[in-house]
Amino acid sequence: MKILLAFLPFIVFAIASTLGYSTLGLIGGSLTAACFLIRDLSGASHRLKLLDAGTFVLFGALAIIVWISGATMSIAMVRTCVDSGLLLLILITIAMGRPFTIDYAKEQVAPELWSSPRFLRTNRIISLAWAAAFAAIIAADVAMLHNLVPTRTIAFIIIGSLYGAYRFTLWYPRSLRNAADPN
Template sequence: MLAFFKILISFAPWLSFLIIARDSLLRVEIGLSVALALTVLMGLLRLHRGIILWVGVAFFGGATIAVIGFNDSWTLRHLGILANGALALGAWLTIALGKPFTLDYAKEHVDPSLWNDPKFIRINVLMTAVWASAFTVSAVLAFGKMEQFALSELGYELISYAILISTAIFTAWYPEHLRRARAAL
């Protein structure tokens, strides 16, 4: 259960943006500002690291400038797609570069002698791919919500939340499952 909350804390800027930035331009501006401040603070405190930190800085910095500085309505309209798309792109990029973003967090729980173990890296590629897939599907759902294709806004949001919560639960469960399976041998 602690692992689940650590995952949630690592996404605090994104979650704060998701919760705050609703229903009005003022709330979107506050949400962007809070998320950018949290991203920078968590980076300075080393609670947030790797490419996901830089994706957050780039996204929240760029979106804050576009929305608050330039009152850019296109960015405002597409924020959901852009946010999820940025996370998806960042996660897929870490896999392509051979440094899945979950490695930065997994290393806290594993002996340093295992950090370069191919099995440890494969496990993190899988976990990062699950996150990247969740972000990709969430970007598609955000597009559906924006264009109001088939579901209500709430329907799209509930599906997106369920996917992200399921992904966080999987991320907390899977390493423990592997440890138990290894111990049972």
């Protein structure tokens, strides 16, 4: 469930941008991510989560660029940038060998399992599922940008993609445990 909380900055942005306040949405997303960074660094583990740090940088950089340039970007364009940035963050964590889901999985798994190849592989696969979800969302953003499909269809794609990734995140580790221990 904590993995869903990690997407709160994106939800703050989505709500503000849907109401027509893209720049405020970027600032709100950045501030929300900053709160998560403070939580991460002041918590018992003092561990920085890659997704939280990347989200803060993403929203902060976009907010600064839009504010300094005075550029007016459509909601669809800003959403495309934000979602593309998130997909890039996810792919970078996978390429670094530290999929973003590891930070959340470590909160639920015994420390002696953290270095196992199975733990890493499981998190890589779950992170790839989230990457696939955001690739679908970016396709929906681009469709919205070019008015290719109705807004309702785009909403279904976005919600369906996120829900699918979330359900997979819950199901996949359970299915591996059940396969390893059929009793």
